[in-house]
Amino acid sequence: MTDIPGRVSRRGFLMGSAASAAYATLMNPSLSYAQGELPPLEEYEPVYFTADEWRFVMAACDRLIPAEGDGPGALETRVPVFIDLQMAGSFGDASDWYMAGPHQPDADPLLGFQSPLTPAQIYRQAIPAFQEWCQTTHGDAFENLDSATKDKALTSLQKGDVALAPELRDFFSFLLQNTKEGYFADPKYGGNYQLKAWAYIGFPGARAAYTEWVTRHNQTYPLPALSISGERA
Amino acid sequence: MATRTDPKKDVVILGLGWTGSILGMELAQEGLEILALERGEDRNTVPDFQYPGVIDELKYGIRYGFMQKPTKMTLTVRHNTEQTALPYRHLGSFLPGDGVGGAGIHWNGHTWRTQDVELRLKSYVEETFGADIIPEGMQIQDWGVTQEELEPYYDRLEYMMGISGKAGNINGEIQEGGNPFEAPRARDYPNPPLDNTYDAELFADAARKFGYHPFPRPAANASRAYTNEYGMQLGPCNYCGFCERFGCLNYSKASPQTCILDALKQKPNFSYKTHAEVLKIEKAADGKTATGVTYFDEKTGDEVFQPADLVLVCTYSLNNVHLLLLSGIGQPYDPATGEGVVGRNYSYQMTGGTALFFKDKNFNPFIGTGSVGMSIDDFSISQIDFAEEGFIGGSYITGGHTGGRPIQQLSTPPGTPSWGQGWKEAAGQWYACKMSIGSHGSNMSYRDCYLDLDPTYTDRHGRPLMRMTFNWKDNDIKMTQFMKGKIEEVAKSMNPDKMASGFKHDGSQYDVRPYQSTHNVGGAIMGTDPKTSVINRYLQSWDCHNVFVMGASAYPQNTQYNPTGPLGALAYWAADAIRKDYLKNPRPLM
Ligand SMILES: Cc1cc2nc3c(=O)[nH]c(=O)nc-3n(C[C@H](O)[C@H](O)[C@H](O)COP(=O)(O)OP(=O)(O)OC[C@H]3O[C@@H](n4cnc5c(N)ncnc54)[C@H](O)[C@@H]3O)c2cc1C
Ligand code: SF4
Numbered sequence: 001m002t003d004i005p006g007r008v009s010r011r012g013f014l015m016g017s018a019a020s021a022a023y024a025t026l027m028n029p030s031l032s033y034a035q036g037e038l039p040p041l042e043e044y045e046p047v048y049f050t051a052d053e054w055r056f057v058m059a060a061c062d063r064l065i066p067a068e069g070d071g072p073g074a075l076e077t078r079v080p081v082f083i084d085l086q087m088a089g090s091f092g093d094a095s096d097w098y099m100a101g102p103h104q105p106d107a108d109p110l111l112g113f114q115s116p117l118t119p120a121q122i123y124r125q126a127i128p129a130f131q132e133w134c135q136t137t138h139g140d141a142f143e144n145l146d147s148a149t150k151d152k153a154l155t156s157l158q159k160g161d162v163a164l165a166p167e168l169r170d171f172f173s174f175l176l177q178n179t180k181e182g183y184f185a186d187p188k189y190g191g192n193y194q195l196k197a198w199a200y201i202g203f204p205g206a207r208a209a210y211t212e213w214v215t216r217h218n219q220t221y222p223l224p225a226l227s228i229s230g231e232r233a
Numbered sequence: 234m235a236t237r238t239d240p241k242k243d244v245v246i247l248g249l250g251w252t253g254s255i256l257g258m259e260l261a262q263e264g265l266e267i268l269a270l271e272r273g274e275d276r277n278t279v280p281d282f283q284y285p286g287v288i289d290e291l292k293y294g295i296r297y298g299f300m301q302k303p304t305k306m307t308l309t310v311r312h313n314t315e316q317t318a319l320p321y322r323h324l325g326s327f328l329p330g331d332g333v334g335g336a337g338i339h340w341n342g343h344t345w346r347t348q349d350v351e352l353r354l355k356s357y358v359e360e361t362f363g364a365d366i367i368p369e370g371m372q373i374q375d376w377g378v379t380q381e382e383l384e385p386y387y388d389r390l391e392y393m394m395g396i397s398g399k400a401g402n403i404n405g406e407i408q409e410g411g412n413p414f415e416a417p418r419a420r421d422y423p424n425p426p427l428d429n430t431y432d433a434e435l436f437a438d439a440a441r442k443f444g445y446h447p448f449p450r451p452a453a454n455a456s457r458a459y460t461n462e463y464g465m466q467l468g469p470c471n472y473c474g475f476c477e478r479f480g481c482l483n484y485s486k487a488s489p490q491t492c493i494l495d496a497l498k499q500k501p502n503f504s505y506k507t508h509a510e511v512l513k514i515e516k517a518a519d520g521k522t523a524t525g526v527t528y529f530d531e532k533t534g535d536e537v538f539q540p541a542d543l544v545l546v547c548t549y550s551l552n553n554v555h556l557l558l559l560s561g562i563g564q565p566y567d568p569a570t571g572e573g574v575v576g577r578n579y580s581y582q583m584t585g586g587t588a589l590f591f592k593d594k595n596f597n598p599f600i601g602t603g604s605v606g607m608s609i610d611d612f613s614i615s616q617i618d619f620a621e622e623g624f625i626g627g628s629y630i631t632g633g634h635t636g637g638r639p640i641q642q643l644s645t646p647p648g649t650p651s652w653g654q655g656w657k658e659a660a661g662q663w664y665a666c667k668m669s670i671g672s673h674g675s676n677m678s679y680r681d682c683y684l685d686l687d688p689t690y691t692d693r694h695g696r697p698l699m700r701m702t703f704n705w706k707d708n709d710i711k712m713t714q715f716m717k718g719k720i721e722e723v724a725k726s727m728n729p730d731k732m733a734s735g736f737k738h739d740g741s742q743y744d745v746r747p748y749q750s751t752h753n754v755g756g757a758i759m760g761t762d763p764k765t766s767v768i769n770r771y772l773q774s775w776d777c778h779n780v781f782v783m784g785a786s787a788y789p790q791n792t793q794y795n796p797t798g799p800l801g802a803l804a805y806w807a808a809d810a811i812r813k814d815y816l817k818n819p820r821p822l823m
Contacts, residue, residue, distance in 0.1 A: 063652075063653065064652040064653065065652070065653075065656070065657050066653060066654050066657070068654050069654040069657060069658050070657070070658050070661055070662075071657050071658065071660070071661045073657075090296075091296060094323070095304065096296075096297070096302045096303065096304055096323070097303050097304060097322050097323045098303035098304055098307045098320045098321070098322045098323075099304070099322065100320070100690065100691070102689065104317070104319055107319055108312075108316075109746075110312070110742055110743065110744045110745065110746070111310060111311070111319045111745060112310075112319070112321060112322060112323070112325060112745040112746050113322045113323055114319055114320075114322065151653065154652070158651075176651065176652055179652075180640060181291060181295060181640050184290070184639040184640045184643070185290060185291040185295075185640065186289055186290070186291065189291055197639070198639070200661050201639060201643070201660055201661050201664040201665075202664060202665055203599055203637060203638075203639050203664070204599055205288075206284075206285045206288040206289075207599075208284060208285070208288045208471070208473035208474065208475055208482065209471045209473060210471060210472040210473065210474070210597075210599070210600040211469070211470075211471045211472060213472070213597065213600055214427075214428040214429075214430060214472050214600055214605075215428050215429075216597075217430075217431035217434065218431055218594055218595050218596075219595070219597075220595060221597055221599075221600070228285045228286065228288060228289060230285075
């Protein structure tokens with residue numbers, strides 16, 4: 001995570017985020033670790049994404065892990081913030097990857113990622129291409145479509161029915177993978193706000209010590225999730 | 234060209250992972266001046282594996298924080314000799330290590346001995362079933378050592394690592410509760426088995442009803458406090474669930490750090506350098522010995538020539554083969570003629586599994602260790618009639634799990650959409666209710682599965698990357714389909730609400746994207762004939778007698794087990810040959 005010069009540092013809120021009173025009911029509430037709420041997601045200023053891109057990312061995350069039904073959605077858990085910070089960091093610029101040419105982006109997919117573009121560049125080029133497809137096919141920008149049409153559009157993207165340049169063919173799989181990563185990664189990366197995704201599935205996070213629990217078969221583990229910074233759900 | 238030459242050492246060790254650490258310790262006891270060169274960074278339990286920083290799934294489990302960075306070193310892959318190989322641009326199918334400890338810090342710890350027949354597979358098949366059952370193009374060989382010869386070295390390895398397990402055969406006597414199909418061993422494991430998780434127990438109960446023989450999978454996760462022969466101490470594992478892909482926070486997983494390095498670092502005749510990437514093994518003018526190595530000193534940008542009398546190649550199987558090819562040690566293998574040896578017989582691991590979902594069971598998936606589980610060897614290589622089944626090979630089968638890290642390890646039942654409300658609700662409903670039964674199987678070697686230098690792609694120093702030519706073959710697909718049948722039978726008897734299998738099937742091609750295993754073997758294989766092997770039975774280069782090549786690159790074909798048991802035993806075996814024989818009279822040992 002890098003602080004971008006000239007912008008207010010976000011490190012402060014990301015590192016020490018807040019705990020939820022709602023999920024602390026399993027524990028003695030006085031033990032929960034609270035540092036106050038973050039400003040609403042709508043007020044977040046993206047580090048990497050432009051305003052147009054951000055509207056798409058917010059709307060797409062909201063369909064990939066929607067608020068409806070059991071469990072928190074991607075917006076409630078601030079998944080778009082996670083994706084934005086990943087794009088600004090070493091994942092976004094593929095800094096660990098072998099990026100030398102020649103490139104054969106239309107190669108047999110079994111041979112793996114072959115685009116000359118980094119993930120951040122792929123988001124940058126694929127979002128407008130997909131938006132154009134949404135305009136032509138569904139008559140509006142993705143974020144303005146109704147939920148059912150958004151789901152249809154994302155399904156077309158996933159199935160490869162949206163004609164994207166071969167350099168961009170991994171766009172949907174990055175988007176989906178990054179969305180799930182943001183939902184389930186430690187909150188220090190900006191998503192999984194208040195450990196809500198962990199609390200929802202019953203993953204205790206960074207507890208990492210279960211000696212006397214191994215042989216308690218088929219029983220419910222009692223402690224709520226814990227983050228690396230010590231925040232508890 | 235080297236910009237600096239350093240003072241000569243008796244021994245230079247290339248890579249400080251499992252095999253480099255074992256060799257370092259054994260030869261340090263001879264009083265030799267030893268230098269280990271490690272390309273990656275230094276790593277210690279504190280601060281690198283310390284709680285809570287290491288309990289970070291994204292950083293280590295998903296972004297591969299401890300592993301080889303393709304930007305610095307990778308290879309290219311293709312399915313056959315007609316195809317153009319393309320770079321393995323980010324990690325997926327296998328995860329080589331990087332830094333002190335190598336992949337030995339972030340392995341699971343399944344620590345097996347091979348079966349006797351696996352070490353003499355070609356002879357066994359010919360004697361038992363006839364040479365004509367070996368399919369066209371399959372190129373299996375004998376290793377040149379026997380299980381009986383290796384037994385004392387396995388014993389040393391297991392006692393060094395503090396393995397938790399239960400013997401199945403002590404000096405020919407079958408032990409209740411152990412693996413009855415294992416080769417005879419001199420004594421039991423140093424530590425008792427780990428406690429079983431719920432899924433392991435359920436699998437074992439079901440397997441017993443079929444007449445199978447479940448036993449605890451041998452684990453390099455300590456079940457109690459233990460001190461090894463070097464005075465290194467392990468504490469009992471706490472089932473943290475962040476084991477494979479992570480360094481152990483608890484001094485419980487056997488690794489070079491927990492079992493060897495702190496003791497080795499105290500020896501005045503041993504030293505090591507990090508950020509020192511060996512580029513080439515240099516040969517003497519007559520080509521019969523090596524004079525030392527040239528390495529890239531990342532801190533200064535220098536290319537350094539390090540002279541040494543003995544060169545030990547311990548850089549992990551794939552890197553070992555790459556270095557030999559770049560150094561011109563041994564003739565490169567040519568699949569068209571079958572001549573040459575370096576790169577010959579690359580093979581991998583054939584794995585598959587069945588997931589079982591139970592509405593009313595809670596497996597607490599986050600409670601796990603790298604190796605806990607109950608296995609059966611009833612369908613192992615020695616137990617299968619190859620002629621009748623129509624394939625050569627076998628698998629061990631395990632019920633158990635290593636952790637419940639949600640990005641990597643959460644799975645949903647078949648038919649669940651991959652996103653949307655359906656995915657989210659299934660994730661919540663089934664996270665704790667899933668278990669799996671896995672098959673870990675052999676992979677034979679073939680004439681057209683091999684390693685050579687890539688004609689197009691280069692590394693950051695401008696040297697050719699290595700090229701892997703590999704695909705799945707019918708023989709191994711038949712084997713895994715056989716295991717699927719056996720596993721599904723047991724799985725169904727357990728009455729899960731839902732079930733899903735993932736096994737290679739007819740037409741499956743090698744896919745570099747999903748993780749399969751870091752069990753890349755072959756390419757610098759051992760044997761007793763220099764025409765078909767790179768190293769002799771003491772892991773000594775046929776070409777340069779002061780070069781020894783460790784690791785799974787020595788395997789003529791893959792066994793059905795994880796590789797570190799045999800490669801660790803072979804490291805002790807080679808160390809013994811060097812100590813007892815080679816040092817007195819340096820020469821080809823065969
Ligand atoms: C996730 C995972 C799980 C695994 N689980 C198991 C398991 O359960 N059971 C099992 O048997 N095996 C397992 N393995 C495999 C096991 O880790 C390896 O078999 C073992 O570490 C190999 O030992 P080695 O000494 O050959 O290589 P390593 O231990 O990897 O050491 C090689 C070292 O050489 C260094 N190096 C490479 N090239 C150079 C160079 N040019 N110059 C200098 N240094 C160099 C590397 O940085 C590294 O430190 C697993 C591996 C992974 C990644
Ligand atoms: S599961 Fe056990 S051995 Fe593995 S990392 Fe955790 S404490 Fe260490």
